[in-house]
Amino acid sequence: MAGVVTGWTGRVGAGLVALVALAASPASAQDRLTVLCGVQEEWCKAIAVAFEKKSGIPVAMSRKSAGEALAQLRAEAANPKTDVWWGGPGDPHLQAAEEGLTQPADSQHVADLQPWALSQHRQSKGRSVGVYAGALGFVYNVEMLAKRKITPPKCWADLLRPEFKDEVQVANPNASGTAYTALATLVQIFGEEGAFDYLKKLNDNVNQYTKSGSAPASAVSRGETLVGIIFTHDGINQKVNGFPVDVTTPCEGTGYEIGSVSIIKGTRKLDAAKAFYEFALSPEGQATGAQAKQFQVPSNKKAPTPPEAPNFEDIRFIDYNFQKYGTAEERKRLLSRWDSEIKSVGK
């Protein structure tokens, strides 16, 4: 009888021992520089490898969406475990700066940086600086537009055309930073009342307010919808992956995000963190984006711009006021107005 019982407990025991042995096998490095990465995984990996090669400092890189990264930094505030936050829209970087989660830093590359990158540095009181920029734009499915004989949208106004009824996707600004950028952009172009008028009309053409900012891009690529409002690099990504999509920026002007880098306040590896900060701003570090097939525009003028990247010369940018639309109150006000006037009207 005992044979039955000890037999299988023995087997379970042996299995457990094997698992623990397995768990113990790989060495885990405590001394690595911990970086939260806000861009696509390929780029995260590419820059980590490049930095390790150059500096000899091992990097532990973890990909997090902007919201997740910010939530994590907040939660860790009393005893930070993260050293650097690299990539992701400038907005949450500004918020982190506002909340004192990050610390000021200066770079030797200041002279080479684009003005928008420096404006991020100024507005965050030195706590954050731009590493790349991405323009807001439209992505559309070329095949399906051709099939339906619809001309591609070129302007914000085009999205209100009746042939796009139920064919536009954009993220929910309450959930996605991309969509909030779009909301703020519209407010800056049309004025607040004009923007909400536009959004009310657009609401008839929107089939879904997605939760993730880049979701409309993949929906368009699969033909689930004709048009999406996204950051253009997300659309280009789909195109490079072989989907029949194309990307454009609206004629009335458009907003943009400034992908940023910040050093976390209270980091225990300040020197290493600074080294990474410098690397992220160097032409060499910024070139990793193109190597990883990421098509944002680098902030260092000396860094090569990938040919697929939207030519910023051709884009009509608005003078995006990050200072005003980045604050918590303005954000909350616009979002709750959007919630009550747009979202709650069905859909």
Added chain:
Amino acid sequence: MRHSSALWVVLGWVGFALLPWFSSAATQLSVNPPGAGLAGSALIDGLANGRWWLVPLLVPLTAGVGAVALPRHHPLHPWLLLVGGAVGLLWTVVQGFAIGLNGWSWSGLAALFGPLPQGQGAFGLGAALTMTAFLFQTTSGFAGLGCMKGDRFTAGAIGLVLLSIALFVFLPVGFVLSSAGDGGAGGFSPLALWTRLTAPDIWRLNCLYESRSCGVVWNSVFLATMTGLLTTLLGLAFALVAVRTGFRAKGLLRMLTVLPIITPPFVISLAVILLFGRTGTVTLALADWFGIPPSRWIYGLPGVLLTQTLAFTPIAFLVMIGVVQGIGPSLEEAAQTLRASLWVTFRTVTWPMMRPGVANAFLIGFIESLADFGNPLILGGNYDVLSTKIYFAVVGAQNDPGRAAALGIILLGLCLGAFWLQRRWLGTKSYATVSGKGDNGVPPALPTGVRVAAFATAIPWAVFTFILYGMVLFGGFTENWGRNNSLTLRHYRNAFDLTWGEHGLIWAGRAWDSLFTTIQVAGLSAPLTAAVGLMTAYLLVRQRFAGQGAFEFFTMLSFAIPGTVIGVSYILAFNQPPVELTGTMAILILCIVFRNMPVSIRAGVAAMSQIDRSLDESSLTLGAGNLQTIRRVILPLLRPAIVASLVYSFVRAITSISAVIFLVSPQHELATAYIVGRVEQGDFGLAIAYSSALIVLMGAVIALIQLVVGERRIGRRTTDRLALQEKPV
């Protein structure tokens, strides 16, 4: 018995005087760090380094020595253990929370007692050991006073489970929920709480009379109820087909039902989109053949319901199969001899006997649906549910943790309601059917109606699942799924490449790192989950103690809260002293264990309430302790439940993402996080190839668990050979 008390007293001293009290790795102590080894023990540090608040622990530790020194039946013996242990535990916890890294944790304390010269780090090995010793001294004391029938093991187990649940469920959840009443200036404001709890977008009922959307609560409740009903129904149908019919391909059937559970969540949603989306295969086929215009019906309630049902039916099946197997055939035979027809027998005997299983399966489906966030995220469209609302309140552009917490409270309330209803429905009836008396009946055939219904439900569903998975597996071998279907091995090579280098094998594929981490985490957390869950189930079913109902509810707590909230709460709670775990693999494992424990508990409770209590009692009177009784009598009879919880927790550890996304330290990337990144990128090929590999891996592990744990042998007579081989998945 004395030995164990003495042992714990000694271990308490070892932890206090010999081992480093503080954790060395986690926190850097800026001021006056305690020395290594012996010098870092609480005793030396407290006396030499000015951390005087550690010294009072000598009092309860000495009380323990006093207790052990007393003769066994001395009336003071249990009292000394009890009071000493409780005071020691309390003091350790209080000083741990009151004094943080930089002195007093709350300014009020500094004002009251004056500033401290230095703070302290997180609990280390010594503190953990001493606290455990205090805990077991306390419970031994309780047992010595005659509580828990005087059984130290039971008392200790209850203490241990309670403390772990307090530490790893209450504490983090408390951290998050307390922010629901955050008035903005850091203080608690009932008004803010009230406003958040009663927000109109949560409760409005507009959808009933106009074309606006209803409050998110109603959406969630409706979805969860539907999912609960559908999964229970399907689970029941599968269980009946698998156990009670002569269906040939039972193995295949079981495999198919288990597939969804071993699939990373995003993959099902993707497959569903590729089948039923506007340009999906099925949609286009329907448009071509029948002229049904393509639409986006899949986005919203229908899609979420479909994927959730796909995802949670296997859990319902796992719960139901144990229950259906456990029904004593003689009861049904008895009903038949009482002139009940097959149908009446089913309705009046079989069905009521299955009620605990049905109730448990429904409860799990309901709560899983409430907490699920992956499927609503991808397929939800404009159908908002609580879990996604909470997620975006935390990580979204709103960044409103207070609102997230308020929604979390509502979600908890819903779970509490479901739980209460379940208890009401089950009542206090006894469902014991595995009694000490050998049951030598032969299970009767199912009534035709039930039989047909079971087959008619189970088989189409199985076929559907089969097609879905066929597509997923096929997708891994295509260039670009849905667009360019030429075959390639590119994605697999990309993920799992192996090359020989100078120093031997090189794991060159991109997936290896995350795969190894995932296997370790899952492999370690699965047995722990099963152990904690079944232990708790044992306490719930077999022991009687005050506050049992509340205890049972609280064990469900971590399950009811969406993973994202749990993840954030774990960081909030365990990022700083006294308990500091962030960045370790331990926090991942603990989070997964305590999050998946409820399923283990439910499976254990359902199975254990079918084992007659007299079996334990007879084992006790035959001189076996509770521990031996569990090992030799209960566990062998619980094998289906053990398999269920091992499988479930292993699989969940691999497929879960939301809870661990904040806890994944860069060193430990998990497979799902990696796959989600691929999906976001539109790189479906690699995502699907990786998912397929995971599915195969999990299938292999399930087979292994089956093999290791084995089957229960209770020698029931059966009608066919097949049913003899009880093979719960």
Added chain:
Amino acid sequence: MSIATNAAGVEFRNVTRRYGQAVAVNDVSFSIRAGDLVTLLGPSGCGKTTTLRMIAGLEMASSGTILIGGKDMTRLPATDRNVTMVFQSYALFPHMTVAENVAYGLVVGGMRKAEAAEKAAAGLDLVGLSRYGQRLPSELSGGQQQRVAVARALVLEPEVLLFDEPLSNLDAKLRRKMRDDIRDLQQKLGLTSVYVTHDQEEALAVSDRIIVMNRSVIAQIGTPTDLYRRPRDRFVADFIGGANLIEAELIGRADGVATVRVGHAVLPVPDADVAADLPLGGVLLAVRPNAIRLRAEVGTGNGVPVTVRKATYLGSHMEYGLTSALGDLFAIDTNVVNPVPAGTTVTARFADDGVMVVPR
């Protein structure tokens, strides 16, 4: 290898068991001599099973003291008491063979496997099941399972062996046989046994002494003869052996004779069988059914005129339902050759033996 005995006595001192507000066992005291078989007898819910489980250690006394073999065991859990139990449901472990079941207690107690198997075989031999060791419990008949349960409890050589309604799942013939087997085994091994039953016949048949319980307290303790001949109250009189309870008056006690008036009749009862502290006045006369004798003659002396309402033929005896001025009576008569037909009026006389006086 043989089964030895470690029989020890059991003593309850003012033991009470509460469940919240409800009291299952209320201030119970008794003692059981080593080597005796004592039955706890009473109707359902009287507290007899709780009492048994407190001896086993499966329930803890809320107050009071429990001594086994002279040692205080009140707070000791079941595991640590040398007491074994045969359960009503047998509680055989369904996943173990019969031999494994019997060896279970020995193995968990730390005995070497070979030795335990040998002893288990001896135990099975004792109950006549030596050939069934490798079967599973579900492959045995009810009676065989019962005997396995007994063997499993015996091989541990317990200080006290408990039986919780062990025969209630068996058929009548088997019950009688098992009852005798248990009694034989108990006497042969000199075991201290405590036996719970609600069947008074079973209790009378097997017990050295009987503890009658009613409503959480002990109604009476005594030998089977004691309880049958000298019940202390109407409950015991009725529960053991059955009795017709007739309102009567105790009118005198002298010279070893207690005089009772029933209706117009006056009966002498041996004073020794009447409780010494029973005052003169209203009492109940408890008359055993077989102490009522029916006579054809009417209206003489101490007889009571009765009408036969119902006469039932049971082979070995007749059962009569009677109507009389004293109320409805129930009588048994061994005269089956000339039964009294229903509807006739006859005289009932009370035999000297089988008439008891209990307080009202």
